[in-house]
Structure formats: C-alpha cells, structure tokens
Amino acid sequence: MKAIVCVKQVPDTSGKVAVKADGTLDRASMATITNPDDLNALEAALKLKDETGCEVVVVTMGPPPAEGMLRELLARGADKAVLVSGREFGGSDTFATSQILAAAVNKIGVGPEDVVFCGRQAIDGDTAQVGPQIAEKLHLPQVTYVADIQKDGNSLTVKRMLEDGYMMVKVQTPCLLTCIKELNQPRYMSVNGIFTCYDKPMEVFDYNALKDDPLIEVDTIGLKGSPTNVFKSFTPPQKGAGTMLTGDDTAAQLAGILAKKHLI
Numbered sequence: 001m002k003a004i005v006c007v008k009q010v011p012d013t014s015g016k017v018a019v020k021a022d023g024t025l026d027r028a029s030m031a032t033i034t035n036p037d038d039l040n041a042l043e044a045a046l047k048l049k050d051e052t053g054c055e056v057v058v059v060t061m062g063p064p065p066a067e068g069m070l071r072e073l074l075a076r077g078a079d080k081a082v083l084v085s086g087r088e089f090g091g092s093d094t095f096a097t098s099q100i101l102a103a104a105v106n107k108i109g110v111g112p113e114d115v116v117f118c119g120r121q122a123i124d125g126d127t128a129q130v131g132p133q134i135a136e137k138l139h140l141p142q143v144t145y146v147a148d149i150q151k152d153g154n155s156l157t158v159k160r161m162l163e164d165g166y167m168m169v170k171v172q173t174p175c176l177l178t179c180i181k182e183l184n185q186p187r188y189m190s191v192n193g194i195f196t197c198y199d200k201p202m203e204v205f206d207y208n209a210l211k212d213d214p215l216i217e218v219d220t221i222g223l224k225g226s227p228t229n230v231f232k233s234f235t236p237p238q239k240g241a242g243t244m245l246t247g248d249d250t251a252a253q254l255a256g257i258l259a260k261k262h263l264i
C-alpha cells in the first residue's frame with residue numbers, strides 16, 4: 001500500500017511580495033515554503049503510515065531547487081521523493097500541470113489500496129483545480145475539502161467540509177483526497193529524519209521519463225498545452241481609509257451619513 005502526496009513549493013507571502021514590472025510575481029527573488037495545505041496532506045499520509053506501515057511518496061513538479069523542499073518532507077517522515085522537472089513542463093497552466101502530475105503518479109503506480117493526497121489549494125495559483133483534475137485524468141474517485149479520514153479495510157470514511165456543515169462520504173481505494181488545514185496538525189522534522197533524509201531515495205522524472213504516458217503529448221503540456229492564458233495581471237487600487245464611528249449613537253451617526261449620500 002502506498003500514499004502518494006502531491007506537494008507544491010510556493011513563494012513565502014508572509015514576507016515582502018516582489019512583483020515584476022509586468023505585474024507577475026518575481027518568484028526568483030522570494031523565499032519559498034511548502035504550500036500549507038500540502039503539509040496537512042503529508043501529515044494525513046504519515047498517519048496512514050503509522051496505522052498501516054504503508055510507503056509515503058512525495059511528488060512535486062518544479063525547478064531543480066525544489067529538491068530542498070523534498071528533502072525536508074523526507075525528514076518529516078516520507079519514504080521516497082519524486083521531482084518532476086524539465087524545460088518542456090515550463091509555462092503549464094492547471095490543465096497541463098495536472099496532466100504531467102497524473103503521468104508522474106501513473107509512473108509511480110497506483111495500486112488497489114493506494115491513496116493520492118493533495119492540498120485543497122495552493123496559496124499562489126489559488127485555483128484548487130489541480131487535485132480534482134489529477135483524479136479525473138487517472139479515473140480515480142475523489143473527495144475534496146477533507147477534514148477527517150477513518151480507514152476501514154479497502155474503504156475510507158471521510159468527513160468533507162461544506163460551507164455550513166459536514167458531509168460523511170465512504171470512498172473505495174484507490175482514490176484521491178484534497179486536504180484542508182482542519183484535518184490535522186502537521187508534525188515537525190525529527191532529528192533522526194534530518195540525519196537520514198539524504199539517504200532516502202529521490203527520483204527525477206524529466207520529459208523523457210514521462211513521454212510514453214498517453215497523457216504526455218507536446219500539445220498537452222507546457223505553454224503550448226495550456227488552454228488558459230493570463231492576459232493581464234494588476235494590483236487593485238488601495239481603498240481609502242475608513243471612518244470610525246464612536247460614542248453611544250453610532251447607529252444614528254451611520255444613518256445620518258447614509259441619508260446625506262442619499263443611500264437611505
């Protein structure tokens with residue numbers, strides 16, 4: 001049994017956000033972190049490993065320096081890492097990204113008891129599309145917004161967060177789950193994990209490694225295979241400072257202001 005975890009390296013937006021003249025993020029000059037939801041996905045996989053002894057494989061698509069993040073995830077307890085990296089993959093939108101990641105998951109191999117974990121959403125692209133698209137392309141059942149997982153033989157009972165409550169879903173493995181922060185508290189790297197993370201296996205899947213998968217065609221990956229295009233990116237103008245109403249008659253003050261503007 002395997003747990004395959006898709007993890008994205010994202011810019012650290014808690015510091016200074018660098019924006020290029022064309023309005024896009026200057027990723028090269030920003031520090032990077034592991035996408036927060038993906039740490040919850042990894043923790044869910046590690047809990048499954050604690051219960052069943054399964055193998056945990058982390059996979060990311062990104063440039064070669066993403067190896068540093070993968071080593072950190074190995075130090076947190078993952079058993080094996082896969083870096084999907086190649087010039088042919090550059091410029092991919094979510095369709096092309098999920099095409100490539102699905103091919104990588106195919107190459108790792110999905111067995112009858114396996115679970116593919118993703119975060120719900122990445123904090124940079126923010127679309128929440130990649131997990132569901134991977135499931136679709138691998139013909140796997142999927143549950144999104146996962147807040148709890150109970151394993152019961154070859155099926156999982158999953159608590160799925162809704163806007164105003166929860167839904168309990170029973171899903172058969174193999175399946176794909178997208179995880180939210182309410183699911184768990186990610187563990188830290190252990191001292192032993194830090195010592196052993198460079199001894200654990202790390203494979204690189206480049207274009208040649210994936211090109212035989214039917215999902216990988218020149219017109220389904222990279223810029224050429226991306227049906228969406230960002231034609232404009234801009235920072236919205238800042239709103240003016242608000243007015244703070246104080247005193248015992250704030251409702252009357254507000255009504256007066258709205259009446260003056262002919263809004264009531």
Ligand SMILES: Cc1cc2nc3c(=O)[nH]c(=O)nc-3n(C[C@H](O)[C@H](O)[C@H](O)COP(=O)(O)OP(=O)(O)OC[C@H]3O[C@@H](n4cnc5c(N)ncnc54)[C@H](O)[C@@H]3O)c2cc1C
Nearest residue numbers: 061091093094097118119121122125126127128129130228
């Ligand atoms: C219209 C459009 C055009 C774009 N064009 C470009 C471009 O030209 N160049 C460019 O570099 N980027 C581009 N991007 C960004 C790129 O598509 C995203 O980085 C990528 O597809 C992931 O989408 P997301 O950030 O919305 O992830 P989400 O869908 O929000 O991520 C959900 C989950 O999917 C998994 N996941 C997502 N991405 C990865 C990954 N790379 N590796 C492993 N797991 C992952 C993670 O588990 C993550 O939590 C574009 C995006 C859009 C919407």
